[in-house]
Amino acid sequence: MERGKNMDWDKLRVFHAVAEVGSLTHAGETLHLSQSAVSRQIRALEEEIGATLFHRHARGLLLTEQGELLYHATREMARQLETAAARIKDSKDDIFGELRVTTTIGFGTMWLSPRLAKLFARYPELKLDLNLTEAVLNLPMREADVAIRMKEPSQADLIRRRLMTVRMRFYVSRAYIAAHGEPRSPEELREHRLVGYSPGAPQVAAGAEFLAPFLAENRKSRMTVNNYFGLYKAALNGLGVCALPDYLTRGEESLVNVLPELHSADIPVYFVYPTELRRSKRVAVFRDFVLEELEAEGLLAG
Numbered sequence: 001m002e003r004g005k006n007m008d009w010d011k012l013r014v015f016h017a018v019a020e021v022g023s024l025t026h027a028g029e030t031l032h033l034s035q036s037a038v039s040r041q042i043r044a045l046e047e048e049i050g051a052t053l054f055h056r057h058a059r060g061l062l063l064t065e066q067g068e069l070l071y072h073a074t075r076e077m078a079r080q081l082e083t084a085a086a087r088i089k090d091s092k093d094d095i096f097g098e099l100r101v102t103t104t105i106g107f108g109t110m111w112l113s114p115r116l117a118k119l120f121a122r123y124p125e126l127k128l129d130l131n132l133t134e135a136v137l138n139l140p141m142r143e144a145d146v147a148i149r150m151k152e153p154s155q156a157d158l159i160r161r162r163l164m165t166v167r168m169r170f171y172v173s174r175a176y177i178a179a180h181g182e183p184r185s186p187e188e189l190r191e192h193r194l195v196g197y198s199p200g201a202p203q204v205a206a207g208a209e210f211l212a213p214f215l216a217e218n219r220k221s222r223m224t225v226n227n228y229f230g231l232y233k234a235a236l237n238g239l240g241v242c243a244l245p246d247y248l249t250r251g252e253e254s255l256v257n258v259l260p261e262l263h264s265a266d267i268p269v270y271f272v273y274p275t276e277l278r279r280s281k282r283v284a285v286f287r288d289f290v291l292e293e294l295e296a297e298g299l300l301a302g
Contacts, residue, residue: 007049011048014045022061052064053067053070079142097126099146100128102130102132105228106228119286119289122285131144159275161271162268162301163294164299164300166246168245170183170242171242171255173235173255174255175238179238189214189218191219194243195240198225206265
């Protein structure tokens with residue numbers, strides 16, 4: 001490529017689309033271009049920079065080493081353009097557009113989702129992309145706009161607000177107590193079926209540390225589940241003594257907290273978002289909504 005000559009933005013846009021999907025045809029559908037037009041743009045870009053960007057094979061296209069380098073740059077460009085577009089939209093008075101939120105399966109399914117109708121009633125043009133996963137998504141790389149996390153983030157370029165404190169406790173259904181009795185001591189707990197989070201599944205350290213010795217000492221049947229929704233349903237259906245986050249059981253009259261002196265260490269819950277979104281109105285209204293709901297339920301951290 002000639003010194004001082006800039007790469008063509010249109011060619012980079014086409015390259016990025018092809019790199020994202022690994023297919024000329026699918027990239028063309030996204031860009032509303034024919035496959036031949038996409039192919040011409042890629043060939044022209046390869047000639048311009050003097051490097052092959054893709055390996056062609058039967059299953060599609062794979063990036064070469066040079067292609068990976070260029071894709072890293074175009075991905076960062078796309079992220080910055082996304083951020084700029086979000087800031088422009090947020091400069092208007094109306095709250096609309098997409099907000100990508102990530103949180104754990106348990107919190108998202110059982111606490112957040114049932115309350116979102118109130119948020120949409122206030123902001124009917126807001127769009128939410130809710131990603132429920134135990135994995136920690138990379139907010140600075142814009143894998144999500146906002147995260148509600150069960151630990152304080154370590155990155156310095158994130159804004160965080162402590163929402164509440166969670167503890168793991170033991171719960172049983174009233175029906176289970178009627179059939180099997182209520183454990184009154186840790187020793188008696190060993191004689192009941194214990195239902196807890198799968199030790200090998202991703203989870204907060206405080207929860208795993210709390211449950212591990214009880215699972216090890218359990219003498220009766222036991223059951224483990226890899227998400228808290230499953231554990232909650234197990235508790236409701238009387239499968240045994242279930243270790244659950246205490247926020248999940250508030251207002252659930254059919255569940256009883258047994259051995260209340262036994263609980264995990266405090267698990268802090270944080271609302272987190274990138275510093276570049278600090279003026280985003282979509283982030284602000286969602287944050288304020290979550291804070292209002294927690295405060296109304298007496299869960300909000302002081």
